[in-house]
Amino acid sequence: MIGCTDLMLGASRGGSHTDGDERLHNGNHGPVVVWNVTSQCNLACAHCYLDAGGVSDLELTSSEARTLIDDAITLRAPILLLSGGEPLMRDDVFELSAYAASRGLRVGVSTNGTLITRHIAERIASSGISYVGVSIDGAEGTHDAFRKRRGAFAAAINGLTNARDAGVKTGIRFTVHKRNVRDLPAVTNLLITHRIPRFCLYHLVYAGRANASMDITNAQRIQMMNYLIGRIPALAARGIEVLTTDNHADGIYLMQSTGGAEKEAQMRLLRAHGGCTAGSKIINVGPQGNVRPCQFWACQSLGNVREVPLAELWSRPNELLAKLRNKKTNLTGRCGACQYADVCGGCRVRAAALGDVWGDDPSCYLSEQTVRGDEV
16 A cells, blocks of 8 residues: 555655554554455445355354454554455444454454444444445446446445544545546545545456456556646645555656655655565455455465464465565566566566466556666
8 A cells, every 4th residue: 555645745744654553664563454254245346356245154253253353463463454245244343343442453444335324333433443444436427337236326425424423534445447537536526525534546456356358558547646646735735645555656656756855755665665565564364264465366375264373374384475575586577677676566466367476567557767777
């Protein structure tokens, strides 16, 4: 995740730590734990990386979930992110979040927002959940078409504002693809209209129902980033932070576009983050307990928490994790030759979808001059 606002304005803002938790930056922690608490969902989104919607009786029980939470604490996870499917469809989600919060673990939720009534928003707040990210796919017509339900947009905005009014920090999550890239200005305007303090743009990862044919072109990606860079100062003036996820070229492009005298400080931030964090600073637990380097990684499991504790799966020798934690030496092609490999590394899931997990990320839009290091 690239904190674009801090990267662009950090020096003048004194460094705000966009995620709201300094532990995510100082290295004194274990991995972020993303737990898909259920595969159930009340929508059928066209880009769902989990291909969610079905009901499964194999999901972790409440007791197994508490064991997982205890293990996340053992790992010194800075945050437990509850996702799905639709996490609010899990019956014990508030009991589990309250348990995690009572043990000092920060809890966030990624949701489609449609189930957040005022009562549910109050339960979210009282259960210790500190952040709610709601997915918005574009203007109303675009969102409803992509979510395959009329009224989904209105329900999501209502849920977002209900969570905000309950005192929970909120954010809009926007996954960009060819059917909604034109809606980016409309979505960023929603931040202002509804007083939402965080915007996180997700680049499409080719997993689940999402595939390369849905993605925008790299020329469109440059236009999109130029638009965001242009809006960051005005949004920051309103207390709104901008982040992007799943394409670490964003940080390099922003630095090249805006760095100037701040370039050295910006490089320190990028090095602290270290590029793609799959298997090095983030770990995913699926609904049935299967563990993977990130939530998009479907081709190889690291094990199952029902058989081996998460902390052991994280720390014991594993060839895939070893390569991900030393990705610079394993990258090939353009990614391997890039001068910024240590602060980016590309998306290995997108690369794998095109045939070579260590090959080029097709969504890299950096110029050849930038990659080679011979910028004028």
